[in-house]
Amino acid sequence: MNIIVCVKQVPDTSEIKINPETNTLMREGVPSIINPFDLHAIEAAIQIKEQTGGKVTVLTMGPPQAETSLRESIAMGADEAVLLSDRAFAGSDTWATSYTLAKAIEKLGADIIFCGKQAIDGDTAQVGPETAEFLNMPHISYIKKIEDVTDSSIKVQRMMDEGYDVVESSLPVLLTVVKELNQPRMPSLKGKMAAKKAQITTMGMADIGADENSLGLKGSPTQVRNIFAPEVKAERKMIEGSPEEQVENLLKELKEIKCI
Amino acid sequence: MDYFLDEEQLMIRDLARQIALEKVLPIRAELDEKEEFPWDIMKTLAQSDFFGINIDEEYGGLGKGGFEMGLVIEELSTACLGVSTTFAANSLGTYPIQIAGSDELKKKYLPDIASGKKLVAFGLTEANAGSDAAGVQTTAKLEGNEYVLNGTKQWITNGGDAEIYTIIAITDKTKGARGASAFVVDKGTPGFSFGKKENKLGIRASSTRELIFENCRIPKENLLGKQGMGFIIAMKTLDKSRTGVGAQGVGVAQGAFDAAAIFAKQRQQFGAPVISFQAVQHMLADMATQIEAARALVYSVAKFIDSGAKDVAKASAMAKLFATDVAMKVTVDAVQVMGGSGYMREYPVEKMMRDAKILQIYEGTNQIQRNIIGQALIKETTKKK
Numbered sequence: 292m293n294i295i296v297c298v299k300q301v302p303d304t305s306e307i308k309i310n311p312e313t314n315t316l317m318r319e320g321v322p323s324i325i326n327p328f329d330l331h332a333i334e335a336a337i338q339i340k341e342q343t344g345g346k347v348t349v350l351t352m353g354p355p356q357a358e359t360s361l362r363e364s365i366a367m368g369a370d371e372a373v374l375l376s377d378r379a380f381a382g383s384d385t386w387a388t389s390y391t392l393a394k395a396i397e398k399l400g401a402d403i404i405f406c407g408k409q410a411i412d413g414d415t416a417q418v419g420p421e422t423a424e425f426l427n428m429p430h431i432s433y434i435k436k437i438e439d440v441t442d443s444s445i446k447v448q449r450m451m452d453e454g455y456d457v458v459e460s461s462l463p464v465l466l467t468v469v470k471e472l473n474q475p476r477m478p479s480l481k482g483k484m485a486a487k488k489a490q491i492t493t494m495g496m497a498d499i500g501a502d503e504n505s506l507g508l509k510g511s512p513t514q515v516r517n518i519f520a521p522e523v524k525a526e527r528k529m530i531e532g533s534p535e536e537q538v539e540n541l542l543k544e545l546k547e548i549k550c551i
Numbered sequence: 552m553d554y555f556l557d558e559e560q561l562m563i564r565d566l567a568r569q570i571a572l573e574k575v576l577p578i579r580a581e582l583d584e585k586e587e588f589p590w591d592i593m594k595t596l597a598q599s600d601f602f603g604i605n606i607d608e609e610y611g612g613l614g615k616g617g618f619e620m621g622l623v624i625e626e627l628s629t630a631c632l633g634v635s636t637t638f639a640a641n642s643l644g645t646y647p648i649q650i651a652g653s654d655e656l657k658k659k660y661l662p663d664i665a666s667g668k669k670l671v672a673f674g675l676t677e678a679n680a681g682s683d684a685a686g687v688q689t690t691a692k693l694e695g696n697e698y699v700l701n702g703t704k705q706w707i708t709n710g711g712d713a714e715i716y717t718i719i720a721i722t723d724k725t726k727g728a729r730g731a732s733a734f735v736v737d738k739g740t741p742g743f744s745f746g747k748k749e750n751k752l753g754i755r756a757s758s759t760r761e762l763i764f765e766n767c768r769i770p771k772e773n774l775l776g777k778q779g780m781g782f783i784i785a786m787k788t789l790d791k792s793r794t795g796v797g798a799q800g801v802g803v804a805q806g807a808f809d810a811a812a813i814f815a816k817q818r819q820q821f822g823a824p825v826i827s828f829q830a831v832q833h834m835l836a837d838m839a840t841q842i843e844a845a846r847a848l849v850y851s852v853a854k855f856i857d858s859g860a861k862d863v864a865k866a867s868a869m870a871k872l873f874a875t876d877v878a879m880k881v882t883v884d885a886v887q888v889m890g891g892s893g894y895m896r897e898y899p900v901e902k903m904m905r906d907a908k909i910l911q912i913y914e915g916t917n918q919i920q921r922n923i924i925g926q927a928l929i930k931e932t933t934k935k936k
Contacts, residue, residue, distance in 0.1 A: 477570060480600040480613060483562050 292345030292442070294336040295401040296369065297392055297422070298329040300353055300360040301412045325360045328407025330367075330475035331468045336405050337368040338473065339440055346370045348399060352380055352391055358491050365486040366478035373399065377495035382508030385417040391506060392418070393425030394499040403445065404465040408433055419467035430465040431458050435472050552843055554850055556622075563604065563619050567626035570595055579631040582756035583902050586748075588712055589634045589756050596638060597667020605642065606649070610661035616857035617791055621798035621849060628802025629809070632906035633756030635802065637670075639795045640708040640757070643914070644671030646788040647717040647733050651776030656735060660715055669714035674704040674762050675785055682919050684719075684785060685728045689764060691720035693778075696771050698722075698734060700742070700764040708913075710760030711745040714738045718762070719781045731781030735773045742767030753905035789914060790863050791856060793871035796914050797849040800874035800907070804842045807885035807903040811835065814889045814898070825888075834888055838881045845874035865927035872920035875910035882907040 302321040310317050325333075336347045349364040351357050352375035361372035375395055383391065396404060404423075409416035416432070423430030435455060436448040442462075449456045450469050478486075496506060504510060530540045545551045556564065574595050582589055596602060605620045606612025613619075620642055627635035645664050648656060663669040680686035689702025700720055704710075716736045723730035736743060746761025776784055812835055815826035825831045852870040856863050882904040886893035893900045911917045 477574075477595055477599050478566065479598060480563060480566060480604075482600075483566065484559070487558075 292339065292343045292403065292440075293399075293401045294339060294345060294347045294403045294405065295396055295399060296329070296332050296336045296347060296349045296364070296405045297419070298333065298349055298351050298360055298364060298407075299326045299410045299412075300324070300351065300357040301326045301410055304411055323356070323359065325363055326407050326410045326412075328409060328411070328468065328470060330407075331470050331472050332405035332407050332466075333364055333367055333369060334473045334475040335437065335466075335468055336403070337476070339403065339437070340368075340370075343440060343442075345402075348373060348401075350392065350395060350399070351375065352383070352388060352395075361491055362486040362489060363478065365489050366482040367476055368479070368482055371492070372489065373492045373494055375494050375499070377506075379496045379501075379503060379506045382511060383506065384511035384513035385413070385415050385421055386512055387506055387508075387510035389418050389421035390425055390510060391499070391501060392422045394501045395494060396422070396426060398494075398499050402462045403440075404428075404463070406465065406467045408467045408469050416467070419465060423465035426463075426465070428463055428465055429460045430467070431460060432467040433469050434458075434466050435469050437472070552846075554846075559615075560619060560622060563615070564622045564626060566599060567601065567623040568629075570599065570601075571626045571630040575627060575630040575634050579634070579756070579899070580896070580902070582631065582633060584755075584896075586750070586755045588758050589631075589637055592634055593637065593667065593670065601638070602641060602667035603665030606645070606661055606665040610657060611665040612661070616853070617794055618850065618853040618857050621794050621853045624795050625798040625802040625805075625846075625849075628799045629806035631756060632799060632803050632903070632909075633754040635799055636708060636754045636757040636909070639792075639799065640673065641671045641713075642795060643788065643792045644673040644709070644713065644715065644717050646791050647673070647775050647784050648735060650787050650791075651733060651780060651784045652735070653772070655772065656775070660735060664715065670709050670712055671715045671717070672707050672709035672713035672762075673788065674707050674710075674716055674718040676705050676707070677703065678705050682916055684782065685731075687719055687721055687731060689718070689720040690724075691722050691732060691734060693722070693771060694768075697768045698771055698774065700734070700736070700767040700769065702764050703746075704762035704764075706749065706759050707762050708757055708759055710758065710762055711748065712758050716743075716762065717775065718764075719785050720764075722778050722781070726779065728782045729779050731785075732778045733775040733781045733784040734769060735775060736764075736767065736769055740767055740769060752908060753902070754909050786864070790867050792914060793867040793920075794849055794853040794856060796910055797845070797852070797870040797874035800871075800876075800878035800910050801842060801846045801849055803903050803907050803910070804838070804845065804874075804878045804881035807882045807900050807907075808835070808838050808842060810898065810900050810903075811838070811885035811888040811893070814892065818889075818892075831888055834884055838884055841877045841881060845877040849874050862927075865924050868915070868920040868923040868927075871914065872917050872924070875907075876917060878907040878910050 300323045303324045306321050308317045340347050347369045348371045349361055349369045350373045355376055358374055380391055406419035420430050431447055431449055433450040434447040435450040439446040444461050446459045449458050530537050574592050601623055603612030604615050608614040624635050624639050648660055664671055677687055691698045691700050718734045718736050719731055721730050722732040742765045744763045749759040815831050816824050818825045849870045852866045855866055885900040886904050892898050
């Protein structure tokens, strides 16, 4: 079983400060960490490897210093690491990022691809599913439990607002995971020693056979106009009056919307 | 202070510190209150390779020494002495196999110990054999291809929870101390059972039980070293493990000091933080100095032992004696610095004070450590004449 885990190096949000003049994140001097959701993805991959055998490869796109995240992944138990780094990749939006990751995954080959459900800096949750689309591969997002894995299929629980769906898919498949899936392990000492010595493969535009016009800023159709937290559309209604009246009105309301 | 640890030693210490902070500290009060065995923490330590630190690489360990083991024990002890006792008792129980085990026994047991798959316990103490280790009454009689064990071991750390036991028993009553032998016994061997779990003042996360042998038959190959070597093996084991107890002393003292110093900075009396008063400052100054002196001694002795030095009894006794006396004093003073708050369960130092007491008692009381040092001094003085 070949498993690829896509990880992203993000600023540690617990340490982050906002520039009061520009209202943007001050990234200078902020420690970088592996996106927390990706740790659950790494854990899931290692658990499957421990069960079925095979190889876990971590994949990231980023500047050379993103290598730290890859070494941390190896310390947890990943076998190999690939860094996608090229000036041509700079300025990628989720579309260009997904395209780049997909091209690399095509080259590397995988039965299962794991991603965290979203990154804590951008919060889009788009890269996982978009990568699957570029690969023309099924994807299941927000998985909270892996029920069964065979050589050719996987059965998982997908978290929904209320309850969960049980979804079965053929392999290869791309999965995005939520933190309910597992408890990421601590690194091991042997893993840390291996991570120190590990050879990290770096791949650029030519190595993955990507089209220059689909990469980086050039390949990014997104234009950010405004960033805001979307409005929550849940309705709320206060029922007033004496307790008796409140009960009566509540029952009426519930009957009206056919709840009871 | 900087002790110039190398890159791998720093890696070991930092990961142990991370586990102490993230996995041990949040649940230490609960483990203490409920007297609960820390299985989850042991699992984390196993997964992170800590059980194999000082086991040879050919058996799946990391091939480091007692010094590195001490670094781990110290870090765990800053958070919880009950957890560090559970962990360190493995190393204690493993030394007899490392010191005297045949190749077959090493191959059979060390890989499972190094991976943390099986916990280990050391069984020496009995009702009539504590400080007087020669009072052991458990017997092992050779019958054909088997030794038959009879007797009861008392207050055995990890008893019942460990899978592997190294046991000292008498094979020849007429020979006194030279009539003892060491054995490996597996949990589940017929005739081997456990007494009730003891209710303790401190280190309540660690389990302590009686080991009961009633016609317990083990293969004769489970003898460690030769018949009659039991006490030598036990003494060599304790020589090696004592710096680990010293490291526990350094760790718990550091944990208590850190809590007291932070509290003294925050606590306001007479319109100023209490740390600004000389009476409190001097207490903290003494505590910090004693901890650093204990650490320096424990580190030096551990390195001395790891160098392969032959006669280490005096030095290892000094490290255990000094660091654990410091632990008792510092934890008591930490409670005093924190006053009423220090006495309350809401803060961690009363637990540290209760926990620290065992360090002056187990693996040879501090009075016995003074005997060991004294006897070494007599020997040295005689040589000088």
